[in-house]
Amino acid sequence: MRNIKLTIAYDGTNYKGWQLQKNGRTLQGELEKAIERAFGKKCRLYGSGRTDSGVHAKGQIAHFKTAGKLPVKKIPIVLTSLLPQDIQVVRAEEVPFDFHSQFDAKTKHYEYRIFCRKTRDPFIERYAYRWAYKLNLSLMKKEIAALIGEHDFKSFQAADKSARGSVRKIYSARVTKRKQFIIIDIVGNGFLYNMVRNITGTLIEIGRGYFPPGSMKKILKMKDRTTAGPTVPAKGLFLVEVKY
Amino acid sequence: MRNIKLTIAYDGTNYKGWQLQKNGRTLQGELEKAIERAFGKKCRLYGSGRTDSGVHAKGQIAHFKTAGKLPVKKIPIVLTSLLPQDIQVVRAEEVPFDFHSQFDAKTKHYEYRIFCRKTRDPFIERYAYRWAYKLNLSLMKKEIAALIGEHDFKSFQAADKSARGSVRKIYSARVTKRKQFIIIDIVGNGFLYNMVRNITGTLIEIGRGYFPPGSMKKILKMKDRTTAGPTVPAKGLFLVEVKY
Numbered sequence: 001m002r003n004i005k006l007t008i009a010y011d012g013t014n015y016k017g018w019q020l021q022k023n024g025r026t027l028q029g030e031l032e033k034a035i036e037r038a039f040g041k042k043c044r045l046y047g048s049g050r051t052d053s054g055v056h057a058k059g060q061i062a063h064f065k066t067a068g069k070l071p072v073k074k075i076p077i078v079l080t081s082l083l084p085q086d087i088q089v090v091r092a093e094e095v096p097f098d099f100h101s102q103f104d105a106k107t108k109h110y111e112y113r114i115f116c117r118k119t120r121d122p123f124i125e126r127y128a129y130r131w132a133y134k135l136n137l138s139l140m141k142k143e144i145a146a147l148i149g150e151h152d153f154k155s156f157q158a159a160d161k162s163a164r165g166s167v168r169k170i171y172s173a174r175v176t177k178r179k180q181f182i183i184i185d186i187v188g189n190g191f192l193y194n195m196v197r198n199i200t201g202t203l204i205e206i207g208r209g210y211f212p213p214g215s216m217k218k219i220l221k222m223k224d225r226t227t228a229g230p231t232v233p234a235k236g237l238f239l240v241e242v243k244y
Numbered sequence: 245m246r247n248i249k250l251t252i253a254y255d256g257t258n259y260k261g262w263q264l265q266k267n268g269r270t271l272q273g274e275l276e277k278a279i280e281r282a283f284g285k286k287c288r289l290y291g292s293g294r295t296d297s298g299v300h301a302k303g304q305i306a307h308f309k310t311a312g313k314l315p316v317k318k319i320p321i322v323l324t325s326l327l328p329q330d331i332q333v334v335r336a337e338e339v340p341f342d343f344h345s346q347f348d349a350k351t352k353h354y355e356y357r358i359f360c361r362k363t364r365d366p367f368i369e370r371y372a373y374r375w376a377y378k379l380n381l382s383l384m385k386k387e388i389a390a391l392i393g394e395h396d397f398k399s400f401q402a403a404d405k406s407a408r409g410s411v412r413k414i415y416s417a418r419v420t421k422r423k424q425f426i427i428i429d430i431v432g433n434g435f436l437y438n439m440v441r442n443i444t445g446t447l448i449e450i451g452r453g454y455f456p457p458g459s460m461k462k463i464l465k466m467k468d469r470t471t472a473g474p475t476v477p478a479k480g481l482f483l484v485e486v487k488y
Contacts, residue, residue, distance in 0.1 A: 011366045056367075080364050088364045119320070122255045123300075125329045127367065 001067050003099055004075065007091040008060040013126050013235065014086060017053040027087065031062065034082035039068030048101045048108070048242045054234030056127065061242040063101045107171060107187055109241040112200045112232070114182040128181065129236035135182060135207035140175045143206050144184070146217040147173045147199065154223040156202070158194035158231070166192055175203065194231050201229035245311050247343055248319065251335040252304045257370050257479065258330060261297040271331065275306065278326035283312030292345045292352070292486045298478030300371065303334070305486040307345045351415060352435060353485040356428040356444045356476070372425065373480035379426060379451035384419045387450050388428070390461040391417045391443065398467040402438035402475070410436055419447065438475050445473035
């Protein structure tokens with residue numbers, strides 16, 4: 001038996017999220033089917049975490065155990081060839097038998113893309129949230145810094161409660177402008193359900209002047225979801241990297 | 245009554261091409277529905293030409309006649325808001341009553357994108373044809389020049405015959421490399437069915453060394469479809485611009 005770690009990229013638009021479901025195509029489901037075809041045996045694939053319906057990934061991590069003989073170097077090309085065109089197995093590595101993609105994850109990096117334009121672009125629409133109005137970029141840059149460090153992120157957590165509580169450590173949080181996009185990059189030791197999307201919604205409220213300067217810090221302290229901004233759409237969110 | 249000219253961009257992946265069909269979503273169908281909702285009355289939309297299932301457009305042109313009062317400046321935003329997210333009405337102009345988007349078209353510019361990489365990229369897969377092997381770029385650049393001028397393009401025409409015959413004039417034809425892409429740009433006074441896709445397939449056969457140098461000129465002279473390369477997939481093709 002080998003333990004295989006996969007790095008996976010996907011366009012999440014046409015999936016009901018990562019996790020296996022009774023109804024609807026999921027990323028885990030498609031990947032498990034491809035693994036079964038490649039290795040001749042059903043096996044469970046464990047992801048570093050779920051991504052929601054419509055969320056994309058450049059570097060999702062997952063692992064599975066197999067007695068199959070396929071050389072590790074060939075796994076990415078074989079699995080990708082068995083997968084729909086919106087999923088790619090970027091890398092495969094053999095890892096120690098006790099490696100676990102979820103429990104061993106040290107940091108995750110998420111990116112949220114805001115497309116700053118009045119009009120739709122059909123080639124970008126799937127991969128960013130379009131915002132047609134003015135945003136105060138330098139204020140957003142300042143405000144996001146309040147997230148860095150260990151905090152209780154209850155204000156940015158969706159109704160679902162996490163078994164691990166709502167304290168997380170954020171290592172870096174940045175707002176940058178690239179061409180017509182405002183990109184929000186956040187690296188942390190873990191994220192609550194909808195956390196990045198709620199933070200982004202709050203940053204937009206600040207950037208457009210609806211929430212006053214200093215709001216990010218205040219909202220964090222309130223530990224109350226109703227004080228934060230709205231949840232922005234899934235389509236702008238990318239899981240960029242998971243580190244171990 | 246006004247005659248309205250529209251410039252339209254679309255991601256063609258999820259459509260059965262431009263032209264109205266009994267079964268299946270088409271671009272003309274979606275646009276006519278949006279026009280009916282915006283102007284309160286069914287009307288026929290005439291495109292500059294069909295694009296096939298899966299072909300994209302940055303600047304498709306179409307026109308329709310309406311007695312509706314919606315100011316021309318508001319048409320793009322109103323129609324776009326009534327359209328699926330993969331279609332955008334980029335511009336609207338009032339044009340002389342006898343303007344016809346198909347019959348008055350002087351030149352069309354098509355672009356074909358080849359993505360030169362061994363491995364799939366799920367974010368590019370919809371918008372380019374991936375080619376994993378070596379291509380001789382400088383040879384492709386030379387060979388494509390044979391197309392410039394007025395020629396009988398029968399060798400590059402799909403089985404369907406055009407009522408206008410198979411002579412067309414090509415004003416410019418270029419192969420360029422941009423990052424990991426090889427881009428083929430062709431501007432002409434008209435194109436036969438599958439012509440750009442068959443030219444690209446032929447260029448790839450030349451670039452990979454399967455057809456010898458000089459083939460483009462020879463194939464053109466043969467006026468025989470079986471001498472040319474294969475038809476490359478629709479997903480790499482973009483209608484860039486139509487000029488009048």
